[in-house]
Amino acid sequence: METFHYLIGENGAHISWWQMGIRAAIIFIYAVFIYRIAPRRSFARLSAFDVVLSVIMGSGLSRALTGNAPLLPTLVATALLIALHSVLAALAPRFEFLSYIIKGRPVRLISNGVVDWEAAEKSRLGERDLTEQLRLKGLRGPAEVEVAYIERNGAISVVKAQDK
Structure with missing residues (x-):
């Protein structure tokens, strides 16, 4: 030793x-x-x-x-x-x-093209942050989104709205 x-x-x-x-x-x-x-x-x-x-x-x-x-x-x-x-x-x-305690939960940010600004604010996301993330996913704005979440790891996931 x-x-x-x-x-x-x-x-x-x-x-x-x-x-x-x-x-x-x-x-x-x-x-x-x-x-x-x-x-x-x-x-x-x-x-x-x-x-x-x-x-x-x-x-x-x-x-x-x-x-x-x-x-x-x-x-x-x-x-x-x-x-x-x-x-x-x-x-x-x-x-x-x-x-829930260890990993958290996802938070819905956009539903049928409408932004939940209260949820975005609680997640510390401003309008520019959100629109930047949408542009990075090839979208022009919330109107093109069926649903979007800020996931438990902080990433934003988006489901594009279907063309009608």
């Missing part, structure tokens, strides 16, 4: 550049491994639930990299965070209340 502490440095003590380099290599390999075994949704969709995991992981691993947090307990804590995230993500589709 003495050799290990020599190579990665003592926790809370000043560590040299080469000890930080070894820590960086260990953390990099570990993070790639965690990314590979974690369910794909953990890092792909970036809902608030996923962003929180990423921020906490990055913060903890960066502290371990610089020697401000112990390396091995930080790696264990990171694995536990991934496990907790995976369990909650697996349970959320089965329990509506848990899904």
Whole structure:
């Protein structure tokens, strides 16, 4: 164990550049491994639930990299965070209340060409934001929309109105 502490440095003590380099290599390999075994949704969709995991992981691993947090307990804590995230993500589709708490719910913004400005305001969307999103989807304005939602991940989904 003495050799290990020599190579990665003592926790809370000043560590040299080469000890930080070894820590960086260990953390990099570990993070790639965690990314590979974690369910794909953990890092792909970036809902608030996923962003929180990423921020906490990055913060903890960066502290371990610089020697401000112990390396091995930080790696264990990171694995536990991934496990907790995976369990909650697996349970959320089965329990509506848990899904609502963790992932939120979609909000209807447009219905039959009429914008619900109260819902847009609650979602922190102004008229320019909404029209920009519609233009990016090839629409001229709300009149061309059957229904539009701001989804749980913050994206705006649109169903185009059928030509009559």
